[in-house]
Amino acid sequence: MTVQGRPRDDLALGLRFGLTVTKRVGHATERNRIKRRLRSVCQEAGEGFAGTNMDVVIIGRRDILTADYDVLVDDLRRALRVVTKPKSARPPDRSVSSSPPSNGERRGHSHA
Numbered sequence: 001m002t003v004q005g006r007p008r009d010d011l012a013l014g015l016r017f018g019l020t021v022t023k024r025v026g027h028a029t030e031r032n033r034i035k036r037r038l039r040s041v042c043q044e045a046g047e048g049f050a051g052t053n054m055d056v057v058i059i060g061r062r063d064i065l066t067a068d069y070d071v072l073v074d075d076l077r078r079a080l081r082v083v084t085k086p087k088s089a090r091p092p093d094r095s096v097s098s099s100p101p102s103n104g105e106r107r108g109h110s111h112a
Contacts, residue, residue: 001064018055034065054084
């Protein structure tokens with residue numbers, strides 16, 4: 001499973017979960033079973049994050065069908081700890097620019 005999160009600024013507290021399972025995963029019955037398992041896992045794993053104001057998207061994969069339920073809960077709890085962790089402030093001045101040099105030279109080693 002893949003987990004992504006984004007903080008919300010509205011007044012409603014708590015996590016909101018969005019689940020997605022693509023057609024590449026399998027037939028409709030398999031996709032629905034994955035979503036049912038994920039909904040149940042979200043209820044159990046999300047209990048400790050009730051005060052976190054965030055939207056979380058979970059992308060379901062096929063291995064969720066055969067995975068042990070307790071392992072899924074532990075994986076989601078671990079992912080929620082990472083996703084809900086406050087971001088550290090970025091340093092104001094970066095020493096290396098992500099844009100190409102303005103003088104037309106290449107970065108890195110010269111092959112002269």
